[in-house]
Amino acid sequence: MTHALTDDAVTKDGCAIRASGVGRVFAGTKGHQVIALDDVHLEVAEGEFVSLIGPSGCGKSTLLRIVADLDHPTSGSLTVFGKSTHQARVDQDYGIAFQQAGLLPWRTVAANVGLPLEVHGVARSDRQTRVEELLELVGLTDFARSYPDQLSGGMQQRVAIARALAESPRLLLMDEPFGALDEITRERMQAELVRICSETGAAVLFVTHSIPEAVFLSDRVVVMTPRPGRIIEIVDSRPTAGHARDDEFRDAEEFFHTIARVRELLHGGPVAAARGVETR
Amino acid sequence: MSLAATERAEATLRMRPLRDARFTTLLAPALLGVATIGLWQLVVDVFNIDAFIVPSPQSIWSEFLDSRSSIWHGMLGTGRNALYGLLIGAALGILGALVANAVKVIDLMAVPIVAALSVVPIVALAPVLYTMFGAAANTARVIVAALTVIIPVYVNTLRGLRQVKVVHRELMHVYAARPVFVARAVTLPTASPYVFTGLRIASSLAVISALIAEYFGGPVDGLGKAITTAASSSNYPLAWAYVLGSILLGLAFYVVTLLVELRVARHSSPSTSTVSL
Numbered sequence: 001m002t003h004a005l006t007d008d009a010v011t012k013d014g015c016a017i018r019a020s021g022v023g024r025v026f027a028g029t030k031g032h033q034v035i036a037l038d039d040v041h042l043e044v045a046e047g048e049f050v051s052l053i054g055p056s057g058c059g060k061s062t063l064l065r066i067v068a069d070l071d072h073p074t075s076g077s078l079t080v081f082g083k084s085t086h087q088a089r090v091d092q093d094y095g096i097a098f099q100q101a102g103l104l105p106w107r108t109v110a111a112n113v114g115l116p117l118e119v120h121g122v123a124r125s126d127r128q129t130r131v132e133e134l135l136e137l138v139g140l141t142d143f144a145r146s147y148p149d150q151l152s153g154g155m156q157q158r159v160a161i162a163r164a165l166a167e168s169p170r171l172l173l174m175d176e177p178f179g180a181l182d183e184i185t186r187e188r189m190q191a192e193l194v195r196i197c198s199e200t201g202a203a204v205l206f207v208t209h210s211i212p213e214a215v216f217l218s219d220r221v222v223v224m225t226p227r228p229g230r231i232i233e234i235v236d237s238r239p240t241a242g243h244a245r246d247d248e249f250r251d252a253e254e255f256f257h258t259i260a261r262v263r264e265l266l267h268g269g270p271v272a273a274a275r276g277v278e279t280r
Numbered sequence: 281m282s283l284a285a286t287e288r289a290e291a292t293l294r295m296r297p298l299r300d301a302r303f304t305t306l307l308a309p310a311l312l313g314v315a316t317i318g319l320w321q322l323v324v325d326v327f328n329i330d331a332f333i334v335p336s337p338q339s340i341w342s343e344f345l346d347s348r349s350s351i352w353h354g355m356l357g358t359g360r361n362a363l364y365g366l367l368i369g370a371a372l373g374i375l376g377a378l379v380a381n382a383v384k385v386i387d388l389m390a391v392p393i394v395a396a397l398s399v400v401p402i403v404a405l406a407p408v409l410y411t412m413f414g415a416a417a418n419t420a421r422v423i424v425a426a427l428t429v430i431i432p433v434y435v436n437t438l439r440g441l442r443q444v445k446v447v448h449r450e451l452m453h454v455y456a457a458r459p460v461f462v463a464r465a466v467t468l469p470t471a472s473p474y475v476f477t478g479l480r481i482a483s484s485l486a487v488i489s490a491l492i493a494e495y496f497g498g499p500v501d502g503l504g505k506a507i508t509t510a511a512s513s514s515n516y517p518l519a520w521a522y523v524l525g526s527i528l529l530g531l532a533f534y535v536v537t538l539l540v541e542l543r544v545a546r547h548s549s550p551s552t553s554t555v556s557l
Binding site: 068069070089090092096098100102104106115116118119120 | 445447448450451452453454455456457461465466469472
């Protein structure tokens with residue numbers, strides 16, 4: 001990593017996220033402690049797409065929330081572009097999209113996309129130009145003046161992604177952004193996300209519980225296990241040279257191979273042997 | 281695309297309930313009103329009822345037309361007090377709710393005070409306030425109106441402020457948005473349907489309390505004063521004509537608040553923010 005370091009958001013080691021020994025313990029009921037995360041080590045390089053996958057309760061969302069400064073680790077440390085999560089948030093080093101689109105229903109699509117720019121005092125005319133670009137990027141130019149309740153779920157999610165991209169962040173945090181969408185819309189959104197990421201070069205931390213989604217989108221898939229939330233293994237899921245992440249890749253043998261590998265890890269053994277057996 | 285256009289048109293229609301009103305929805309109540317007034321007139325005529333018991337609608341209406349300039353004057357006087365009271369009370373109620381929402385301790389401290397205030401017959405304070413601020417000024421009336429307005433606005437606004445969605449709050453946190461921006465962009469728009477519910481209740485209350493406060497003293501302008509004067513000089517049709525004037529004033533306040541609400545709060549109804557697949 002030897003880019004010319006002009007942007008102060010870029011660290012010298014080229015790391016977007018660096019988690020070392022991160023743990024998060026929740027005080028549960030009756031004095032019980034719930035270990036949501038235990039000793040998590042993870043580095044996400046700049047421009048890298050990393051998915052967190054695992055059954056519910058494995059702490060994948062907790063990890064993302066810690067990165068976003070919405071939660072704090074009880075042990076270990078986590079830095080974003082070499083800064084504390086608080087500083088990274090104040091400096092707006094990342095964009096974020098949740099499972100719910102979370103649009104403001106009283107604002108038009110354009111005003112929703114421009115929201116983060118407005119928060120940070122970008123001039124109106126610059127904001128307009130940028131919003132137009134973003135709406136074109138997600139294919140919603142015709143809906144700029146519509147209100148969220150006039151859009152389908154998939155379109156709302158695209159607005160949310162455009163909003164997350166508003167300030168051209170070098171890091172995108174996405175917490176099951178396509179979780180509420182049907183399979184067809186979902187695949188189309190995945191393809192769009194791949195295109196958007198290649199155009200913007202942003203690093204992505206992507207939480208999902210869909211194995212094909214994780215494998216299709218990611219450079220690396222982080223497989224996690226619940227109680228306590230830990231990383232079992234990190235699977236390399238980059239397409240081999242000469243392959244692009246397109247619909248053809250969905251039919252490629254290596255795609256299935258990686259999916260099988262991730263599934264094996266999630267089930268704690270070869271899938272065939274584990275069929276019908278409770279492995280957790 | 282045409283489907284989306286249709287959906288958009290439907291959504292717009294949904295947002296303008298007034299335009300959706302059917303002829304029958306207007307005709308039915310109008311018929312009932314006409315029938316009631318007709319029956320009233322009939323009963324008064326047939327049984328030859330004295331005006332001090334119930335004057336006939338016809339005599340009220342002719343008094344109303346004859347004294348329309350003084351009724352209009354009275355409406356302006358009472359309306360001004362009610363309006364000032366409404367604005368001051370609403371501002372204080374909203375401000376108080378914002379503070380209580382931000383500082384938990386204040387919220388908890390305010391609970392018994394709000395409960396106590398909501399059972400105080402505030403108009404009964406009018407005589408005391410006239411002594412405090414002088415019987416020649418309208419101050420006491422404005423204060424009475426404002427005090428009546430504060431409680432419903434405060435209670436409803438506070439409820440509305442608590443409707444902010446977790447995802448919106450977290451978004452604002454992630455944006456490191458300043459509290460003032462959060463209030464302007466998220467909290468107040470979320471709360472606005474609730475604020476307007478409070479304001480709608482409060483707008484009629486403001487007129488009623490400003491008017492009743494006139495019964496207890498103060499300057500001679502205003503509908504309340506006119507009603508008592510007319511009644512004490514046995515001019516019952518005129519007293520009723522003033523009552524008609526106060527009904528119109530109350531309605532005007534209510535309708536204006538409703539129109540402002542329809543304009544401001546059109547996209548913030550809770551049902552419109554759900555994700556449809």
